[in-house]
Amino acid sequence: MGEFDLIKEFFTRxxxxxxxxxxxxxxxxxxxxxxxxxxxxxxLVSGQHFFADVDPFTLGHKALAVNLSDLAACGAKPLAFTxxxxxxESNATWLSAFSKGMFALADQHSCELIGGDTTRGxxxxxxxxxxxxxxxxxxxxxxxxAGDDIYVSGSLGDARLGLEALQGKISLSAHDLVQARQRLExxxxxxxxxxxxxxxxxxxIDVSDGLLGDLQHVLDxxxxxxxxxxxxxxxxxxAANQPLAYILAGGDDYxxxxxxxxHLREAVTRAAQSARTPVSRIGCIDASPQLRLLDAHGTLVSxxxxxxxxxxxxxxx
Ligand code: ADP
Ligand code: MG
Numbered sequence: 386m387g388e389f390d391l392i393k394e395f396f397t398r399x400x401x402x403x404x405x406x407x408x409x410x411x412x413x414x415x416x417x418x419x420x421x422x423x424x425x426x427x428x429l430v431s432g433q434h435f436f437a438d439v440d441p442f443t444l445g446h447k448a449l450a451v452n453l454s455d456l457a458a459c460g461a462k463p464l465a466f467t468x469x470x471x472x473x474e475s476n477a478t479w480l481s482a483f484s485k486g487m488f489a490l491a492d493q494h495s496c497e498l499i500g501g502d503t504t505r506g507x508x509x510x511x512x513x514x515x516x517x518x519x520x521x522x523x524x525x526x527x528x529x530x531a532g533d534d535i536y537v538s539g540s541l542g543d544a545r546l547g548l549e550a551l552q553g554k555i556s557l558s559a560h561d562l563v564q565a566r567q568r569l570e571x572x573x574x575x576x577x578x579x580x581x582x583x584x585x586x587x588x589x590i591d592v593s594d595g596l597l598g599d600l601q602h603v604l605d606x607x608x609x610x611x612x613x614x615x616x617x618x619x620x621x622x623x624a625a626n627q628p629l630a631y632i633l634a635g636g637d638d639y640x641x642x643x644x645x646x647x648h649l650r651e652a653v654t655r656a657a658q659s660a661r662t663p664v665s666r667i668g669c670i671d672a673s674p675q676l677r678l679l680d681a682h683g684t685l686v687s688x689x690x691x692x693x694x695x696x697x698x699x700x701x702x
């Protein structure tokens with residue numbers, strides 16, 4: 386199958402809201418009057434971000450999910466995306482499953498594919514996503530203030546747990562493996578929560594490289610520090626006896642970490658309920674610039690919890 390047949394068969398659907406979708410030199414998108422566009426790009430490389438033989442349906446889901454997660458972190462509503470694909474071969478079975486996984490998630494968020502590029506090469510998937518947000522309401526990394534509470538959505542460390550199990554480094558019960566694998570391969574972007582937190586959260590980021598590393602980005606941007614409590618983090622894992630390091634620096638979680646002032650605790654609870662997303666308070670923002678981790682007795686926990694850095698490590702063994 387040639388490039389253009391492939392695009393027509395697997396990546397062309399009638400447009401829903403875009404003025405013009407796949408098939409011309411540019412797509413045309415009409416933003417709602419007065420709204421700002423939120424734009425983000427993520428690239429997934431075979432052997433680096435996923436196993437080459439991973440189920441293509443879940444890969445299609447994940448490729449879009451990591452981009453939707455960036456919109457969630459900014460409190461932006463998804464509109465559309467473009468897809469740049471490098472493929473080693475034109476495999477109709479693979480492409481069909483990949484596009485089905487991608488479109489299933491796209492349809493859940495009314496986010497449509499409006500264009501892209503297709504070329505031969507080592508399997509690489511790059512998506513650029515477009516969302517909208519009212520001016521001044523985007524959630525940024527820079528707004529955390531001393532005294533703010535720190536929250537995280539959902540659970541942490543499960544994706545890393547699943548990765549280690551699939552690599553044969555640890556063994557899990559059948560039940561835990563199913564859950565951990567689901568979290569690794571089909572993360573849930575927290576779009577509804579991001580939207581509900583507009584006007585409440587002072588800062589937000591999505592956890593892609595690990596809690597400590599990503600929270601540090603918020604602290605750097607906000608010129609602040611933080612104290613986290615291990616006993617508040619411990620319940621955030623799906624399997625018993627999961628190493629604390631997976632929660633702190635596992636990576637691939639795609640949960641939201643955000644801050645809000647203590648007088649808005651009830652508003653945070655209501656936002657979490659309206660978004661049907663569990664949220665936990667895990668610490669607070671400090672004026673002094675360190676990131677501290679305390680145990681249940683208030684003792685400082687030390688250790689190196691390096692976050693996932695693609696230039697120092699890889700899933701490819
Ligand atoms: P051009 O050469 O003008 O850049 P292409 O020949 O690369 O255009 O692509 C033809 C059309 O197909 C364009 O509208 C482009 O956006 C779309 N397209 C190409 N690859 C993809 C893809 N993987 N997913 C969706 N649309 C695609
Ligand atoms: Mg052209």
